[in-house]
Amino acid sequence: MALFAYIFxxxxxxxxxxxxxxxxxxxxxxxxxxxxxxxxxxxQSWWDSFWNGKELAWQRIxxxxxxxxxxxxxxxxxxxxxxxxxxxxxxxxxxxxxQIREKAYLQSKYFLFxxxxxxxxxxxxxxxxxxxxxxxGFLAVFISLIIGxxxxxxxxxxxxxxxxxxxxxxxxxxxxxxxxxxxAITLALGKGLWQVYIAIGFTMWVEVARVIRGQIMSIKxxxxxxxxxxxxxxxxxxxxxxxxxxxxxxxxxISAANFAAAILVESGLSFLGLGAxxxxxxxxxxxxxxxxxxxxxxxxxxxxxxxxxxxxxxxFMFIGNALRDVLDIRGN
Numbered sequence: 001m002a003l004f005a006y007i008f009x010x011x012x013x014x015x016x017x018x019x020x021x022x023x024x025x026x027x028x029x030x031x032x033x034x035x036x037x038x039x040x041x042x043x044q045s046w047w048d049s050f051w052n053g054k055e056l057a058w059q060r061i062x063x064x065x066x067x068x069x070x071x072x073x074x075x076x077x078x079x080x081x082x083x084x085x086x087x088x089x090x091x092x093x094x095x096x097x098x099q100i101r102e103k104a105y106l107q108s109k110y111f112l113f114x115x116x117x118x119x120x121x122x123x124x125x126x127x128x129x130x131x132x133x134x135x136x137g138f139l140a141v142f143i144s145l146i147i148g149x150x151x152x153x154x155x156x157x158x159x160x161x162x163x164x165x166x167x168x169x170x171x172x173x174x175x176x177x178x179x180x181x182x183x184a185i186t187l188a189l190g191k192g193l194w195q196v197y198i199a200i201g202f203t204m205w206v207e208v209a210r211v212i213r214g215q216i217m218s219i220k221x222x223x224x225x226x227x228x229x230x231x232x233x234x235x236x237x238x239x240x241x242x243x244x245x246x247x248x249x250x251x252x253x254i255s256a257a258n259f260a261a262a263i264l265v266e267s268g269l270s271f272l273g274l275g276a277x278x279x280x281x282x283x284x285x286x287x288x289x290x291x292x293x294x295x296x297x298x299x300x301x302x303x304x305x306x307x308x309x310x311x312x313x314x315x316f317m318f319i320g321n322a323l324r325d326v327l328d329i330r331g332n
Contacts, residue, residue, distance in 0.1 A: 002130035006053050009124040010110060014053040016124035017279040020062050022079035023111075023119035025298055030111040035061040035075060037105075066106070073105065113304055117289060122301070125281035126308060132282045133263045133312060136196055140262040141255050143201025148208025149251075153239050155209070156216035166209070173206045182265055186274045193276040200265050204258045211254050215247035249324045256320020260313040267309055283309050 006012045023032065036058035044055060066075035074087050113122035155166035173181075185199035219225065220243060228238050269275035270284025278285065283305040290301035 001127055002134055005124075005127045005131065006050060009121070009127050010112070011121040011124040012053050013056050015279045015281055016053070016121060016128050017281075018056065018060070018120060020060075020078075020115075020119035022077065023062055023115050024117050025293075025301070026111055026115040026119075028112060028114040028122075028300065030114055032078060032109055032111075033063045033066065034107050034109050035063055035066070035073065035105060036107055037061070060107075060109075062109075063106075114300070116286070116301060122286075122304065125286065126283070126305060129281045129283045129286060129305065130308070130312070132193065132276055132280065133266065133309070135193075136200065136266040137259040137262045137316070139197040140200035140204060140266075141258050143197065144204035144208050144258055145251075145255065147202070147205035149212055149244070151205070152209035152212030153216055153244070156213040157220060157235065157239055157243070163213075167213075170206050170209055170213075173203070174210075178203050179265065179268065182269065183272075183274060186269060191274055191277055193280065196266055196269055196275050200262045204262065207258065208251070208254055211250050212244075212247060215250060216243050219243050219246050253320045253324045256316050256323070259316045259320075263309060263313055263316075 001008075009016060011018050023030075037060075038057060039059050041055040041057050061075075062078035064076045064078045064080065066073055068074075072087050074085055076085050109121075111121055111123070113126060116122055116125070151166050151170075155163040181203045182199045185202060186195050189195040189198065216239075225238060225242060228242055233242075266275055266282070267284035267287070270282040271288045273288070275284060276282050286305040287302050290298070293299055293301045294303075
């Protein structure tokens with residue numbers, strides 16, 4: 001859904017950021033008629049429109065009521081005064097004018113999860129917010145693996161002074177509270193999505209290195225590893241072909257847990273205003289914008305993105321546990 005978001009979401013404008021303040025805080029299932037006034041937009045490539053959304057070719061006005069009279073549409077904007085009627089001259093087709101008018105200029109817009117405090121479609125922004133969570137999770141875990149696996153492998157395989165130096169580095173980084181370290185890195189690098197990727201990835205490699213170090217220290221004493229050393233196999237081949245495949249199961253579980261933790265950290269940073277900046281939709285920002293509604297009758301505005309975070313985190317924890325059972329060589 002996140003990958004193909006702009007194909008099926010109601011608001012396929014960039015970042016689902018089409019605002020109508022008159023439609024703010026509407027309940028789920030709300031539907032309204034929209035007047036579409038055409039405007040010129042720059043030409044977009046198919047990839048740009050697929051990944052970043054389409055620039056609106058219309059100026060859309062929510063209508064409270066309307067009626068047609070010849071070539072003119074008389075309408076009242078949603079939320080306007082009862083006597084504030086306006087009119088718009090429609091371009092008609094010679095053969096079937098009324099049908100062409102309604103099809104080209106009037107469109108019904110449906111808010112599945114209602115609208116936020118700026119009148120934007122909650123469902124559209126929720127789906128696009130999943131893109132940020134997935135990307136932060138994948139890239140942060142990838143960075144942590146790129147750093148943690150080599151350091152943990154070198155420390156465990158060679159031991160001695162190298163192991164002591166790397167273990168000292170691990171303990172130093174491990175002693176710093178993770179969220180504070182992420183906030184410090186984010187403040188040093190600036191606010192933005194790429195800074196969040198780097199900050200979270202550079203704080204999660206420690207756990208990967210510790211797990212890999214422990215696994216390799218137990219595996220490297222096995223008979224087949226000793227035989228590989230006697231046969232003068234290169235260290236690189238021993239580590240990556242004979243040791244790491246047997247340590248992959250706990251690494252998968254750690255990666256799944258780190259993925260879930262990265263989503264939670266990113267949501268926390270966005271809630272604090274240190275993550276992806278508006279108008280990019282993120283689940284943490286959506287909670288931040290609407291947490292005050294928890295004490296009124298609009299609590300779902302903050303509960304819906306909160307439930308999305310909870311379900312995504314649980315899903316990856318279940319996936320990690322299932323993959324561990326399937327890929328555990330020793331268990332099979």
